[in-house]
Amino acid sequence: MQYVIMDLEWNNTYAKKTSGFINEIIEIGAVKTDEKLNTIDTFSCIVRSQIGRKLRGSVKKLTNLTNDDISSGVPFAKAFSIFRKWMGEEETVIMTWGDSDIRVLIENYSYFAGINSVPFLEKYCDLQRYYQRVKQRRADQQAGLITAAQEVGIDPELYTHHRALGDSLLTTDIFELIYDENVLRKEIVTCDEEYYARLLFKAKVLKNIDNPMIDKKRLEHYCDACGKQCELVTPWKFSCQYFRAVFHCDSCDTTYAVKVRFKKLYDRVDYKKVVTVVTPESEEEEDDDE
Numbered sequence: 147m148q149y150v151i152m153d154l155e156w157n158n159t160y161a162k163k164t165s166g167f168i169n170e171i172i173e174i175g176a177v178k179t180d181e182k183l184n185t186i187d188t189f190s191c192i193v194r195s196q197i198g199r200k201l202r203g204s205v206k207k208l209t210n211l212t213n214d215d216i217s218s219g220v221p222f223a224k225a226f227s228i229f230r231k232w233m234g235e236e237e238t239v240i241m242t243w244g245d246s247d248i249r250v251l252i253e254n255y256s257y258f259a260g261i262n263s264v265p266f267l268e269k270y271c272d273l274q275r276y277y278q279r280v281k282q283r284r285a286d287q288q289a290g291l292i293t294a295a296q297e298v299g300i301d302p303e304l305y306t307h308h309r310a311l312g313d314s315l316l317t318t319d320i321f322e323l324i325y326d327e328n329v330l331r332k333e334i335v336t337c338d339e340e341y342y343a344r345l346l347f348k349a350k351v352l353k354n355i356d357n358p359m360i361d362k363k364r365l366e367h368y369c370d371a372c373g374k375q376c377e378l379v380t381p382w383k384f385s386c387q388y389f390r391a392v393f394h395c396d397s398c399d400t401t402y403a404v405k406v407r408f409k410k411l412y413d414r415v416d417y418k419k420v421v422t423v424v425t426p427e428s429e430e431e432e433d434d435d436e
């Protein structure tokens with residue numbers, strides 16, 4: 147088994163064919179290591195842009211790539227065919243920092259080859275997620291590559307940042323320093339149908355209060371002061387992602403403005419509730435500010 151730590155650079159550009167914006171890949175960088183993380187080889191390739199002729203100013207600044215560079219590169223299909231040959235036949239775990247490179251790769255394969263998957267992706271590990279697990283942080287505490295480098299004591303200035311190979315080398319060095327076999331084993335996923343379904347799933351806010359996915363218990367409110375169940379004063383109304391209603395506690399004579407949001411994720415419904423006490427002053431102010 148081997149690891150391929152990959153990084154991509156891309157240029158956001160308008161595609162006539164799909165009448166929408168696409169992140170066109172302009173550079174591939176990768177480091178191949180053996181199971182003990184010894185570097186076997188590195189890979190670097192500029193991809194010739196076929197959709198956007200010009201780089202965005204921000205991309206030029208970030209990568210130092212020029213329009214000449216990307217027009218002299220190798221076209222997408224050829225570039226990834228060279229990359230796959232470079233990967234070789236050995237069982238490979240592809241690794242990237244965060245999953246956006248994989249999303250962009252799917253977007254590009256979909257545009258150029260009409261497939262919604264990555265042909266050479268069999269096993270995958272999101273090193274940003276892995277890093278969070280090793281550091282035992284919450285799911286929403288994501289560290290960028292530079293922050294992570296600083297946290298593990300690497301000087302990111304020594305790498306060519308925002309170039310595909312430079313970022314892959316930096317990612318590889320971070321990975322070496324935080325290597326944890328047990329965590330890693332759990333973070334390597336098989337890229338089957340479910341993997342893609344989960345990755346490409348678009349979270350949706352539920353707008354219909356009668357939706358069976360909405361837990362009706364979540365639409366009750368208990369007084370923050372005395373704990374008694376409050377009375378619903380106004381019917382639930384949906385606006386700006388939230389169902390909103392006013393509740394009243396008869397014992398405390400307190401009025402609450404309650405808003406709840408239900409978001410359908412791949413395998414669960416995310417629930418968020420915000421409560422504010424309504425005072426005579428706040429009532430005078432016009433409605434909600436959101």
Ligand SMILES: [Zn+2]
Nearest residue numbers: 369372395398
């Ligand atoms: Zn009360």
